[in-house]
Amino acid sequence: MRTMLDHLNIKLPVWNAGMGGGMAGPALVAAVCEAGGLGVLGAGSAPGHLVSAWLEQTRALTSRPFGANIILPMSDGSDIEACFNARVPVLVLFWGDAQPYVKDAHKRDMFVVAQCGGPEDAVAAADAGVDAVIMQGVEAGGHVKAVAPLAETLRATVKVLGPVPVIAAGGIADGAAIADVLAAGAQAASLGTRFVASVEADAFQDYKQRIVKAIADDTVMTTLFDIGWPNANHRVIRNTTYERWEAAGKPASGERPGEKQDIGELALGEHRVLLQRYCVIPPLSGFDGDLESMPLYAGHSVDGIHDIAPAADIIARLHDELRRAVN
Ligand SMILES: Cc1cc2nc3c(=O)[nH]c(=O)nc-3n(C[C@H](O)[C@H](O)[C@H](O)COP(=O)(O)O)c2cc1C
Secondary structure, eight states: OHHHHHTTSSSSSSSOOOTTTTTTOOOHHHHHHHHHHOOOOOOOOHHHHHHHHHOOOOOOOOOOEEEEEEEEOOOOOHHHHHHHHOOOSSEEEEEOOOOOHHHHHHHTTTTEEEEEHHHHHHHHHHHOOEEEEEEEEEOEEEEEOOOSOOOOHHHHHHHHHTSSSSEEEOOOOHHHHEEEEEEESSSSSSSSSHHHBSSSSOOOOOHHHHHHHHOGEOOOESSOOTTTTTSSSSEEEEEEEHHHHHHOOOOTTSSSSSTTOOOEEEEEEEEEEEEEETTTTOOTTTTTEEEEGGBBOOOOOGGGGGBBBBBHHHHHHHHHHHHHHHH
């Protein structure tokens, strides 16, 4: 049977999650592709001209197929337009209705994927015409649409989706966990946090270190970091912002400790963006400020992350562990 990996011409069942603001930027995407996986650009929340530049840089670094991720509630349309213009081979949409984009993407021979939070969500995406779904479990880092553990939601989704390929995401950091999701019917795994702690991720170095040091119990699901994307669950490492808010009795947005306080800035090209406490933007490499106040997105996968390594080494290790787990 021709699998999704055959169709996309990808050797290994490993994708990096397209982590927004370019955290999964051209260098990480190309490294993952060159190592045999599917690299996915984190285009979320970036303007179209920047996405176009990232796509060009990615194409200059690899001739392999790759993807780009769009966060629909944060999109002004220009990021999707950039992906259409560049005919990105794989378009990954998150947190919204994929239907308005499917036809135009298919006209350009693009493979459309929706990251979903549960079986019902996945069925709606399949009905809208997507080519595959990423099923997310509640263990995931970053923004989390899921409400159930991955093992549970994955099995239910594979069962109801039939032939539509499923990619699993959430809490995966080693090849044995990839073997588990493949055994449950997934055709690939999408890893976020593992790739934040890669040399190529465009994340602030001390944030990568925080991921290496953290354990799953240090992470928490919250809607706290809501400036820029309100009322959306996300999993982060507990930090001073979280603890001060908790100690204050978890007040509502607008009444929390240190609202409107600047906690750092971010260099984005020639621009500098001031960051307020409770802002959704993570510490990218150009961050300068108080790291412990920032949203430190991370999944339960931190338990299996013990180093910051080049993406090629991470993939080689995952592949080796996967081979051993299935033999
Ligand atoms: C730092 C970070 C940023 C993320 N940004 C995005 C994003 O822009 N778009 C998206 O669809 N998912 C995003 N996610 C969620 C991932 O797609 C995926 O569900 C999650 O990383 C899987 O869990 P894991 O981190 O344990 O591997 C992000 C995750 C992390 C850790």
